[in-house]
Amino acid sequence: MPKMTIDGIEIEVPAGINVLQACELAGKEIPRFCYHERLSVAGNCRMCLVEQEKAPKPIASCAMPVAEGMVIKTDTPLVRKARNGVMEFLLINHPLDCPICDQGGECDLQDQAMAYGRGFSRYAEEKRAVTDKEFGPLVKTVMTRCIQCTRCIRFATEIAGTETLGGVSRGEHLEITTYVEKTLDSELSGNLIDVCPVGALTSKPYAFTARPWELVKTDSIDVADATGTNIRLDTRGREVLRVLPRLNEDVNEEWMADKGRFNVDGLMRQRLDRPYVRVDGKLKPATWTEALDAIAAKLKGLDGKKIAAIAGDLCDAESMFALKEVMTSLGSGNLDCRQDGAAVDPKVRASYLFNTTIAGIEKADAILLIGTNPRWEAPIVNARIRKRYLKGGLKVAAIGPKYDLTYPVDVLGAGADTLGQFANGSHAFAQVLKDAKAPMLIVGMGALARPDGAAILAQAKAVADACGLIKEGWNGFNVLQTAAGRVAGLELGFVPKQGGRDIAGILDGTRKGEIEFVYLLGADEIDPSHFGKAFVVYQGHHGDRGAHRADVVLPGAAYTEKDGTYMNLEGRAQLAMLAIFPPGEAKEDWAILRALSEKLGKPLGYDTLDQLRTKLYQANKRFQRLNAVEPAFWEDFGHMGSMGAGSTDAKPFASPIANYYMTDPISRASATMAECTEAFVSPKKKTGTHG
Amino acid sequence: MSAAATNDDFVQPTSFAFSEANLAEAKKHIAKYPKGRQASAVMPLLWLAQYQEGWVSRVAMDVIAEMLEMAPIRVYEVATFYTMYNLKPVGKHLVQICRTTPCWLRGSDGLTEMCKKKLGVDLHGTSADGKFTIMEVECLGACVNAPMVQINDDFYEDLTPETLAKVLDELAAGRQPKIGPQVDRLNSAPEGGMTTLKDVAKGAGQ
Numbered sequence: 059m060p061k062m063t064i065d066g067i068e069i070e071v072p073a074g075i076n077v078l079q080a081c082e083l084a085g086k087e088i089p090r091f092c093y094h095e096r097l098s099v100a101g102n103c104r105m106c107l108v109e110q111e112k113a114p115k116p117i118a119s120c121a122m123p124v125a126e127g128m129v130i131k132t133d134t135p136l137v138r139k140a141r142n143g144v145m146e147f148l149l150i151n152h153p154l155d156c157p158i159c160d161q162g163g164e165c166d167l168q169d170q171a172m173a174y175g176r177g178f179s180r181y182a183e184e185k186r187a188v189t190d191k192e193f194g195p196l197v198k199t200v201m202t203r204c205i206q207c208t209r210c211i212r213f214a215t216e217i218a219g220t221e222t223l224g225g226v227s228r229g230e231h232l233e234i235t236t237y238v239e240k241t242l243d244s245e246l247s248g249n250l251i252d253v254c255p256v257g258a259l260t261s262k263p264y265a266f267t268a269r270p271w272e273l274v275k276t277d278s279i280d281v282a283d284a285t286g287t288n289i290r291l292d293t294r295g296r297e298v299l300r301v302l303p304r305l306n307e308d309v310n311e312e313w314m315a316d317k318g319r320f321n322v323d324g325l326m327r328q329r330l331d332r333p334y335v336r337v338d339g340k341l342k343p344a345t346w347t348e349a350l351d352a353i354a355a356k357l358k359g360l361d362g363k364k365i366a367a368i369a370g371d372l373c374d375a376e377s378m379f380a381l382k383e384v385m386t387s388l389g390s391g392n393l394d395c396r397q398d399g400a401a402v403d404p405k406v407r408a409s410y411l412f413n414t415t416i417a418g419i420e421k422a423d424a425i426l427l428i429g430t431n432p433r434w435e436a437p438i439v440n441a442r443i444r445k446r447y448l449k450g451g452l453k454v455a456a457i458g459p460k461y462d463l464t465y466p467v468d469v470l471g472a473g474a475d476t477l478g479q480f481a482n483g484s485h486a487f488a489q490v491l492k493d494a495k496a497p498m499l500i501v502g503m504g505a506l507a508r509p510d511g512a513a514i515l516a517q518a519k520a521v522a523d524a525c526g527l528i529k530e531g532w533n534g535f536n537v538l539q540t541a542a543g544r545v546a547g548l549e550l551g552f553v554p555k556q557g558g559r560d561i562a563g564i565l566d567g568t569r570k571g572e573i574e575f576v577y578l579l580g581a582d583e584i585d586p587s588h589f590g591k592a593f594v595v596y597q598g599h600h601g602d603r604g605a606h607r608a609d610v611v612l613p614g615a616a617y618t619e620k621d622g623t624y625m626n627l628e629g630r631a632q633l634a635m636l637a638i639f640p641p642g643e644a645k646e647d648w649a650i651l652r653a654l655s656e657k658l659g660k661p662l663g664y665d666t667l668d669q670l671r672t673k674l675y676q677a678n679k680r681f682q683r684l685n686a687v688e689p690a691f692w693e694d695f696g697h698m699g700s701m702g703a704g705s706t707d708a709k710p711f712a713s714p715i716a717n718y719y720m721t722d723p724i725s726r727a728s729a730t731m732a733e734c735t736e737a738f739v740s741p742k743k744k745t746g747t748h749g
Numbered sequence: 750m751s752a753a754a755t756n757d758d759f760v761q762p763t764s765f766a767f768s769e770a771n772l773a774e775a776k777k778h779i780a781k782y783p784k785g786r787q788a789s790a791v792m793p794l795l796w797l798a799q800y801q802e803g804w805v806s807r808v809a810m811d812v813i814a815e816m817l818e819m820a821p822i823r824v825y826e827v828a829t830f831y832t833m834y835n836l837k838p839v840g841k842h843l844v845q846i847c848r849t850t851p852c853w854l855r856g857s858d859g860l861t862e863m864c865k866k867k868l869g870v871d872l873h874g875t876s877a878d879g880k881f882t883i884m885e886v887e888c889l890g891a892c893v894n895a896p897m898v899q900i901n902d903d904f905y906e907d908l909t910p911e912t913l914a915k916v917l918d919e920l921a922a923g924r925q926p927k928i929g930p931q932v933d934r935l936n937s938a939p940e941g942g943m944t945t946l947k948d949v950a951k952g953a954g955q
């Protein structure tokens with residue numbers, strides 16, 4: 059621990075950090091453009107110059123490692139003059155277009171120019187102009203504003219792992235570009251907007267929409283995947299205008315994936331803003347009373363065995379808890395939160411959690427991916443694996459299709475047969491797992507959400523046991539969930555009760571007419587033809603697949619419009635706050651269920667969200683411990699379900715996500731996501747009607 | 750000013766392959782670096798590609814990127830950084846006029862003007878017959894015989910606009926003009942013969 063003096067303050071700092079970090083520890087703010095904590099050091103903006111005693115000239119503090127006995131001064135006439143000079147040079151070619159720049163108000167250059175800029179320019183010559191680049195439908199470029207800090211290049215190369223950005227030409231002609239007009243093919247491209255210190259890279263969908271000081275900021279949780287990315291919703295009036303990541307070192311660090319960031323325009327389209335009841339085969343607008351009465355009339359005298367409920371992928375814990383209680387009061391045990399039929403064991407937490415935790419990936423030294431494409435299913439998890447890979451010494455192998463995951467992956471086989479060779483130890487990579495200090499496997503929904511999922515889960519568990527993935531203080535068995543509401547549903551027991559039907563059983567029942575009433579809580583991923591003649595109630599926020607088939611539609615709230623608890627794939631409970639109110643007559647989901655229970659004559663025992671939460675916490679304390687992960691016990695699992703641990707199918711694994719940009723009702727309604735689909739996933743040939 | 754290389758007014762070829770000899774040479778360069786550091790060979794390989802084609806096309810950079818297992822953008826960065834890689838096709842004879850101080854003092858401006866007028870092109874332009882491309886470059890290291898130009902691999906020194914015009918005429922006619930000083934001198938020895946060390950020292954050779 060070197061001791062150093064910063065502006066007269068003696069401070070002991072950790073070895074290996076740089077002078078800039080040491081200055082921050084001493085409480086001294088150092089201006090910077092190119093330096094970013096999570097990227098490699100470039101040292102090219104020169105804004106962080108400080109004075110070091112006995113050094114002949116000012117030093118770039120971001121590129122200077124700390125040393126014993128260093129004496130640093132951060133606010134001397136020399137430092138000030140140096141920074142003023144750097145700022146003047148930066149502003150020579152920077153356009154004076156702050157009034158029409160989207161970065162205005164949250165621009166590093168603007169802020170620092172207030173401290174180090176002069177009030178006028180001494181530069182009378184022509185400014186440099188740079189042609190804008192085409193980065194796709196998400197990132198807008200105004201390259202004349204670029205100050206060549208190279209943060210975007212380093213982000214794309216290091217964090218995103220898509221080496222397509224670079225600086226071409228030299229000196230005054232240096233330009234940031236993709237390799238000859240390619241778009242930026244990454245699920246993390248939105249972060250380029252955040253790392254850009256100026257207005258060169260800004261959000262295309264958000265362009266010219268608002269100024270930062272007009273926005274109300276609300277903490278929330280991203281539901282576009284199961285990662286539980288911590289986000290901030292920026293709203294104005296009744297609209298979420300943009301989404302930014304919040305810092306959470308254990309989950310998303312400071313990054314976020316594109317789907318959650320850019321799908322918010324979907325919240326304004328296709329919304330259910332009033333109840334509907336099907337009359338003579340057609341959905342007709344109705345009042346809340348009519349809609350609830352219609353449900354109560356159908357349920358009157360109906361046997362609990364003929365009633366079923368399915369919870370969707372975006373549900374908050376509170377609404378699922380309320381629906382579960384309603385179903386219990388109706389005497390029904392047919393409920394499931396696994397729309398895709400994923401064969402995890404709800405009784406054993408270890409069977410459905412990402413037990414290693416996301417931060418734990420950084421300790422791993424061998425990873426086996428089973429039927430998963432983490433780059434699309436959880437881009438943030440994939441970025442962690444890449445971060446671990448960059449440190450060196452990580453071996454990654456996969457069973458399933460070959461995907462470009464931004465790090466080298468050995469594809470060992472296509473399906474369950476290869477997995478079988480692991481369980482009996484005959485595969486060569488099994489030895490790698492055994493020899494590794496911290497081995498892990500990640501099972502995706504591509505392997506579990508199929509008829510033989512239970513058998514595959516059993517095999518995966520056998521592999522974990524056989525290859526020593528479970529050790530003192532280390533659990534290397536991981537399930538990569540893709541639905542934001544799934545883990546909470548499993549935790550609070552939104553699964554078949556004793557003798558109840560699971561998703562396959564429910565759909566079998568509706569087809570055969572054994573189930574006459576189905577309650578869909580935001581469940582949109584089921585083919586409506588399975589519901590047969592059943593009476594379907596859809597409660598949710600978008601007019602998607604579920605609502606089209608429904609006999610009664612109850613308009614609910616999207617994740618931005620209610621206070622809700624979400625549990626991410628690690629089992630980490632996190633709170634999302636209400637940012638805007640639901641549109642029209644739509645209501646918060648738990649309140650709808652409370653009102654319905656009243657109509658059914660079996661009122662739920664709570665009138666406020668707080669009372670509901672008290673009950674929820676009594677039922678499961680883990681919902682109360684926010685941002686904490688409770689390790690799951692390693693118990694026996696893998697032989698349940700209607701199939702039992704039967705035989706596996708030779709069919710190759712495939713990721714359940716065919717299009718990253720459209721996986722849920724919100725993203726399917728989003729115009730931005732539709733543009734991304736066209737740009738990145740299935741490019742269409744342009745016809746004569748295109749501009 | 751935007752990077753010249755992205756504003757194309759010419760057609761990029763669709764394929765590139767090293768000749769057999771150049772491929773062998775490229776492999777020699779790659780072998781100089783330890784495994785995992787092949788990217789270090791990017792500059793010699795770009796140079797070989799340019800030597801073969803006269804310029805470095807985009808597809809050549811792609812081929813090199815693949816040979817060295819690096820991202821194409823990284824090759825593109827290197828190629829655009831160094832001015833000696835031509836990213837546009839050049840004429841049969843690439844006339845590089847030195848413009849650094851000694852040559853400039855000795856009249857390199859006049860050489861440039863003459864070339865522009867004679868060939869009817871601007872700097873970095875290629876003459877209509879495709880035979881000449883002219884460009885100004887920094888010091889080529891023959892200051893003692895300034896002003897000078899480099900045409901392909903050869904130096905032509907001690908030039909005046911008239912003598913350079915003659916050199917260009919010869920090249921245009923398909924003949925090889927005299928390489929080196931265009932005045933009466935041997936390499937960088939004094940003009941018109943030796944001026945010193947002419948006496949034989951007393952007793953030398955005895």
